[in-house]
Amino acid sequence: MTTARPVRTGAAHRLAALAATALGGPLPVRLRTWDGAEAGPVDAPVVVVRSRRALRRLLWQPGELGLAQAYVTGEIDVEGDLATGLRAMWAATRERRLHPPRLTLAERARAARTAALLGAAGPPPAPPASQARLRGVLHSRSRDRAAISHHYDLSNAFYRLLLDETMAYSCGYWASDAPEFGAADAQRAKLELICRKLGLVEGARLLDIGCGWGSLTLYAAERHGARVTAVTLAAEQAAHVREQVRERGLGDRVDVVCQDYRDITGGGYDAVATVEMGEHVGDAEYPAFAASLHRLVRPAGRVLVQQMSRGTVAPGGGAFIEAYIAPDMHMRPLGETVALLESAGLEVRSAESLREHYVRTVEAWHRTLEERWSDVVRLVGEETARVWRLYLVGGALAFDERRMGVDQILAVRPTADGHAAMPATQQDWYTGLAEL
Template identity: 45%
Template sequence: MAGLADGRLARLPVAVRFWDGSTLPAAGAPDAPVVVVRDRSAIAHILHRPDQLGLARAWVAGTLDAEGDLETALGARENLTGLTLGTRERLALLRDALRIAGPRILLPPPVPEIEARAAGRRHSLRRDRQAIRHHYDVSNRFYELVLGPSMVYSCAYFAEPEEDLESAQERKLEVICRKLRLQPGERLLDVGCGWGSLLLHAARHHGVHGVGVTLSEQQAVMARRRIAEAGLSDRLEVRVCDYREIADGPFDKIASVGMYEHVGRDELHRYAAILEGLLRPGGLVLNHGIARLAPHAPAPDPFITRYVFPDGELHPVTDVMASMQAAGLEVRDVESLREHYALTLRRWVDNLLAHREEAIGEVGAPRERVWHMYMLGSAMAFEEREITIYQVLAARGGAAHGLPLVREGVPATG
């Protein structure tokens, strides 16, 4: 294999150990992490899908593993960027694979059961429900283990890198409320409300009435229970519906946090127009979402699209702003939170590892492996400026928006 792809396959900063104990050493790094090929089916996965999807399936199935520092192992992906194999090289790999693993690898191995299988028109109401439930309807307890007591599945807002996650998440909720200038008695719409944390914070600390929408049945069950336990059922409502199905506006303020990534590029203008139509004149909307820094869309990542966020799409923040402006929303404020999300993801990884056995008991080992890989890889992507996240605040015309001349009281200090 050493001569394939101009020798790049022989210069990886990881060692490879096979099921029989044989090892390919790392190039010049005796203490490098070890990629473990636990079973012949790992080779079969890669043989039948010689791309990221084959590697992803082997990882999820547990037949491809890592010992040592997983982060360093993930760094090896840079050595494979742009790597392509010609027909002659593929045949050479097939010969080596047959010699090592035997003819059984010619049979396609089972695809992991948790792989998403999207059906229907992309970003239709039906398919979006399938995609959301694939990710969120796994186990509320699992999310409690990962997210902590705040149950907030979006980036926190840290005053300093060492701050605890719960304090930083509380600050993020308050920052959103202050940017929206929430006032007692106002009507707030939370698009993609998750487990209800923003609604609860806004009602407790700012006196609003709120409606939250989610496509996840499990999220809605837990959000309604938390609202009832807080004694706020007369002021807060959670619906299982799509934002395209909301018909009882207007709302004074709208928050969309960690949701627009599921909307899709072709739906961005419609998304912004619907939010604008649900706002009263002079109302404010805050869109908090992940964006890509590269101007051109990268090739789809099979691991993310098949195992984490089916049909998820990231866009430059300028696309989001352009859609808002096309819908008649005036962009008033934009803030990057890139460093904050890297810190948040690393806290979530720590939580997962601290509760790994219970997490596996809740959702199974394959899904735990997916979350570990996806959250750690995402933290690295934010740190390496591959992706970022923005809060974009916009106002509807037709009346005074009430925003001050300066960012008074934002961010929150306590």
């Protein structure tokens, strides 16, 4: 008696075959489609394709951007832990050398026929509302302002939900592994470390370029007695910092300016800090940015740059990041940034990797997002909440797997005779950070 082979029908099997062709290897996740069909390895994370619209979107926009669009709109979801699903895809890319979709005309035609059979043919769906739409010349003042506004002007209320009490939106410094040492402690340790590296004393003049919600500005003024000029392009951030300055009685120590860094005049600052702002400057514009850092700080003054790094692949962070989070962002390897700072006349004295610290920082933000999910959705909507879930989960993985890094670079502007006024050792920078 001959046993009939099971006939594999359903959308999932057709899509799995298409995906295997596009990826150049077996699909590393399991698919479940809108008709209830499933295909793929049984012990793998399950990707749920909820509608034919997702297939149509991927037909017109294959690759990372199409997948991201389908995810943030809810047309595609991951059952269970999103990080597990993304990790499986990245592992397959590394180990099996799967390639991004570069479909031939024949493969595109076959995909179109499959879409038609599944009832998914049609014009390209409109991009999600949360996707950035920038116009104008790259890194012109108006476009840079729009790019910064897209991400940082989402609303102060949203960032208050997501961030800890310091409102620091940058990598923390996890100076302790004690269970009670949390995200706010890590941020305070980072702020104190920056102030120590910059050698801030009572009355020192600090320029904080890209001040965010003022965490460094306020800390330096309150804890170290610095006189701070805080600069940001984001109107929401400037309003928040000004409110905090009034509430804390720091009006005689802090000046908040909403402007482009290229418009900063004057100079002679004792210290200049720029914390995760340099990524937004642009590749071609970075030499002029480094020259501005040199111009703005006095001889023997110090400059601290905390900045994310990346290799030559996807220097903007990838299609999703560039479309939804940080349009026009540019990252480079640490060595290239060091060379640019030195070419501007600064002497780099220290470079410290914080890559593992960012994994813990982003994971803390993600936990907060999930814990406050219903509040986030009420405030910014389901689509934007899903953008942030994908962003934070993917970001933690990128740092964990060394596809991205972040570093604190300390430089000094030497005097004409080479004097740098730097301490002989660095041990005092780190003493007692866990006890702040």
